[in-house]
Amino acid sequence: MTHDFLVGFSKSFGLFYLIALSIGVLIYTYWPSNKKRFDYAAKSVLSEDDKPWA
Amino acid sequence: MIAQLTRNERQTALLILLAVAIGGLAMAVGGRDNLLGIHGAIAMALAIVMMFVVIGGYYAPEPTEDRTASYYDDPTKVGIIIAMVWAVIGMAVGDWVAWLLVFPDMTFDAGWASFGRLRPIHTSGVIFGFGGNALIATSFYVMQRTSRARMPDQVTPWFVLLGYNLFCIIAATGYLMGVTQSREYAEPEWYADIWLVIVWVTYFVLYLRTLARRKEPHIYVANWYYLAFILVVAMLHIVNNLAVPISLTQAKSYSLFSGVQDAMTQWWYGHNAVAFFLTAGFLGMMYYYMPKRAGRPIYSYRLSIISFWGITFFYMWAGSHHLHYTALPHWVQTLGMTFSVMLLVPSWASAGNALMTLNGAWHKVRDDATLRFMMVAAVFYGLTTFEGSFMAIRPVNALSHYTDWTVGHVHAGALGWVAMITFGAIYASVPWLWKRESMWSPRLVEVHFWLALAGTIIYVFAMWNSGIIQGLMWRTYGEGGTLAYSFVDSLIAMRPYYIARAVGGLFFLLGAAIGLYNIWMTIRSAPEAAYDMTPDEPVVAGMPAMQPGE
Amino acid sequence: MSFFGFHYRLERKTIPFVLAIVGVASIGGIVEIAPLFTIHQTVEAAPDMRVYTPLELAGRNIYIREGCYACHSQMIRTLRDEVERYGPYSLAVESKYDHPHLWGSKRTGPDLARVGGKYSDEWHVAHLYNPRDVMPESVMPAYRWLKRNTLDTSTLSLDLKAMRAVGVPYSDDMIANATADAYGQASPDSAQADGVKSRYGEATNVRAFDGVQGEPTEMDALVAYLQILGKLTDVAHTPVKQASTEAGK
Ligand code: HEM
Numbered sequence A: 001m002t003h004d005f006l007v008g009f010s011k012s013f014g015l016f017y018l019i020a021l022s023i024g025v026l027i028y029t030y031w032p033s034n035k036k037r038f039d040y041a042a043k044s045v046l047s048e049d050d051k052p053w054a
Numbered sequence B: 001m002i003a004q005l006t007r008n009e010r011q012t013a014l015l016i017l018l019a020v021a022i023g024g025l026a027m028a029v030g031g032r033d034n035l036l037g038i039h040g041a042i043a044m045a046l047a048i049v050m051m052f053v054v055i056g057g058y059y060a061p062e063p064t065e066d067r068t069a070s071y072y073d074d075p076t077k078v079g080i081i082i083a084m085v086w087a088v089i090g091m092a093v094g095d096w097v098a099w100l101l102v103f104p105d106m107t108f109d110a111g112w113a114s115f116g117r118l119r120p121i122h123t124s125g126v127i128f129g130f131g132g133n134a135l136i137a138t139s140f141y142v143m144q145r146t147s148r149a150r151m152p153d154q155v156t157p158w159f160v161l162l163g164y165n166l167f168c169i170i171a172a173t174g175y176l177m178g179v180t181q182s183r184e185y186a187e188p189e190w191y192a193d194i195w196l197v198i199v200w201v202t203y204f205v206l207y208l209r210t211l212a213r214r215k216e217p218h219i220y221v222a223n224w225y226y227l228a229f230i231l232v233v234a235m236l237h238i239v240n241n242l243a244v245p246i247s248l249t250q251a252k253s254y255s256l257f258s259g260v261q262d263a264m265t266q267w268w269y270g271h272n273a274v275a276f277f278l279t280a281g282f283l284g285m286m287y288y289y290m291p292k293r294a295g296r297p298i299y300s301y302r303l304s305i306i307s308f309w310g311i312t313f314f315y316m317w318a319g320s321h322h323l324h325y326t327a328l329p330h331w332v333q334t335l336g337m338t339f340s341v342m343l344l345v346p347s348w349a350s351a352g353n354a355l356m357t358l359n360g361a362w363h364k365v366r367d368d369a370t371l372r373f374m375m376v377a378a379v380f381y382g383l384t385t386f387e388g389s390f391m392a393i394r395p396v397n398a399l400s401h402y403t404d405w406t407v408g409h410v411h412a413g414a415l416g417w418v419a420m421i422t423f424g425a426i427y428a429s430v431p432w433l434w435k436r437e438s439m440w441s442p443r444l445v446e447v448h449f450w451l452a453l454a455g456t457i458i459y460v461f462a463m464w465n466s467g468i469i470q471g472l473m474w475r476t477y478g479e480g481g482t483l484a485y486s487f488v489d490s491l492i493a494m495r496p497y498y499i500a501r502a503v504g505g506l507f508f509l510l511g512a513a514i515g516l517y518n519i520w521m522t523i524r525s526a527p528e529a530a531y532d533m534t535p536d537e538p539v540v541a542g543m544p545a546m547q548p549g550e
Numbered sequence C: 001m002s003f004f005g006f007h008y009r010l011e012r013k014t015i016p017f018v019l020a021i022v023g024v025a026s027i028g029g030i031v032e033i034a035p036l037f038t039i040h041q042t043v044e045a046a047p048d049m050r051v052y053t054p055l056e057l058a059g060r061n062i063y064i065r066e067g068c069y070a071c072h073s074q075m076i077r078t079l080r081d082e083v084e085r086y087g088p089y090s091l092a093v094e095s096k097y098d099h100p101h102l103w104g105s106k107r108t109g110p111d112l113a114r115v116g117g118k119y120s121d122e123w124h125v126a127h128l129y130n131p132r133d134v135m136p137e138s139v140m141p142a143y144r145w146l147k148r149n150t151l152d153t154s155t156l157s158l159d160l161k162a163m164r165a166v167g168v169p170y171s172d173d174m175i176a177n178a179t180a181d182a183y184g185q186a187s188p189d190s191a192q193a194d195g196v197k198s199r200y201g202e203a204t205n206v207r208a209f210d211g212v213q214g215e216p217t218e219m220d221a222l223v224a225y226l227q228i229l230g231k232l233t234d235v236a237h238t239p240v241k242q243a244s245t246e247a248g249k
């Protein structure tokens, strides 16, 4: 592996990786059936119930 | 405290302490002709003291089975107190060091008191001592509550907390004696580093074990940040500290890498210590305590997930912005700069998300200094990340690098964001933990808030001024095309700003000391008899009924 | 189970989630750092570069111990004003024997990458003893104890050995004579002095750096180190080489 090859790879790779990752994350967060789960989680921490659940 | 441990756990604790004491003894004997021996003796002495503590409580009655019906909070309580003690120590040394730049002769002709040895005590004391203990303590609190599960056992959290503080003590005493690797934010020598790996892996496993017991199906986002903090810091720590000791009985080691590779590795570590220690961990804190205190859910849960992956991804590329215009190859600098600018997006998404959460609760922000701490922290987080992305642009960095501007940026983040969010979280959790209606003196919280805010503003403005003046003076050309100012000219110009910074720092330190006092008095005051800790009704209306394990 | 169902499991099942964090977080670093380990293919060579003598290395360790790097950088950037103020900009090769690097991040004091030879030994000794004797406005701490403390030379061969283990070409001869060489370099009239030049080259500074011959002090070591900064190789002063590295960037 030459230096030039590694550098070329490094310079371009991040962009593809970033795009793929963004798509993955966006799909996950906006997947309709996840909405309920997220809403529940966001409210759940506000519960005053300060005990472990059995 | 010991009474909360089962008989078995008391025995385990004694065995662990015995092992540490023997390890310390071996170091003390093997390293008797150098500083490693002193550290061995310190470890041994602390382990023996702890053994006496455990033995003292050894025959106390065992805890009853109903302990499993509550969360295990003793380590959190102790961790919060330790964090505040480190805050006062670390900031006092920071302010002392600030005054040393005004009155350089306050060193008593002693090595331990000179600037170069005290400065890392400040940085490690506040980042690891104050920040680290606060993160460990709050993470124990948050992971149990968001999992609705108690920690799996009662020895491991103590091992993590106390073992971590052993590391901090070895670090700080080492700097006084001149034991250092010189790697910024990773100064402790190889044996302390190995110890920290053991502690840290245990911490990580404890976190996973607790999550595995969770009754909530979804892992709340605060845990994501805490987990990323633990994991990535482990990774960074191990790689950055690869070194060859000159002998197993000597403190000194030589880093595996040299020159450019070493600089890049160090700043890959250094910047991501900022990212995963000073940012991700504290974002975890914010995502739990801010909604809780404001009584409102996070504005957008989705946004918190998107920014999580953004931060995790982008930060790793950004380290090279610490090495602009150096011998580091140009393409690495460019990558670092590009990703640093993009980093602004997830950073502002987080800051905005926090502030939007408060929308509708502004009356609470006005009345409640604890919530105000958190609000100001979010503002400074937004400000610091904006500034950071700006400074990462090469031509800007040409001016700012090596100057006090960097120090200003650091403390906008450190005082305005890290310390403020921590104070907020601590003021919120102390009454919850000790089952008090409120802090001993809400007025003193108010006083602390204003001291902290004033101190931060004075500090940061002083350093912006001095940094930019410094940078400009170094590059100003006179009539004849020669440099207009000597280095000493710029030094003289700094003096008033150094005084201002030291005064601002004093305000901030005073605030922290008042905070410690207030916490202490809260603990000592009698609990409110009428305060009912566990109302069973969920207060949130319309929460979808989800069954555990769904 | 769809892909998104999988993603849901990802954060329900902690281990894959952990792996995802490691994956996302480690790529950037690997991609940026890995090519640097093949950098010798492009970086300027410095055949004339020598390693630190035991005394200089001991001085470097004192520089680390006292935290001089907290106020002084050793990295001249490729900017006109820096080159005019401090000398030719620093090249990667110049710190190839620096385990660890001491580039620094803060200039409370001036850059020291090329301070070697800029001042006399006497100046350094007086300055370190009390900077304000030389420069009244200085905020640098006084390091008087350096003059009082004799240098611990007993572990120097261990130091050289460890340096060799991480890739610095010290010979067996250098390692075996490390303690004697440290003595000789600070005592030009002693029997040990000749060995230093034969092992490290004729150009090596062999002087009583703190003004006193005999048992070297910590001051000897630190000044010996300061006087060699920027002098281990000439490559940065060679115009042709400079131009070619500029292009190489
Ligand atoms: C009482 C408040 C504080 C004061 C007076 C103070 C003072 C100082 C001083 C004088 C320096 C050295 C700057 C230089 O070398 O020119 C410094 C560096 C530093 N401080 Fe603080 N500090 C305070 C609080 C904090 C806190 C709370 C944190 C972190 C949570 C922090 C993190 C740091 C870091 C990371 C550096 C190194 C900066 C660099 O290398 O660029 N400080 N501080």
Ligand code: HEM
Pocket (backbone or CB within 6 Å): B184, B270, B274, B278, B279, B318, B321, B322, B323, B340, B341, B343, B344, B347, B381, B384, B385, B386, B387, B388, B389, B390, B391, B392, B393, B397, B400, B401, B402, B406, B409, B410, B412, B413, B414, B417, B418, C105
């Ligand atoms: C988008 C986010 C951020 C970016 C892009 C960023 C960028 C930068 C840049 C360009 C520098 C100057 C490097 C140099 O010239 O030497 C720096 C230094 C620093 N930043 Fe940030 N920053 C960010 C957020 C933060 C936050 C939130 C903190 C929290 C406290 C922080 C702490 C530090 C520290 C401690 C240093 C000093 C390192 C040293 O030289 O010792 N940064 N940052």
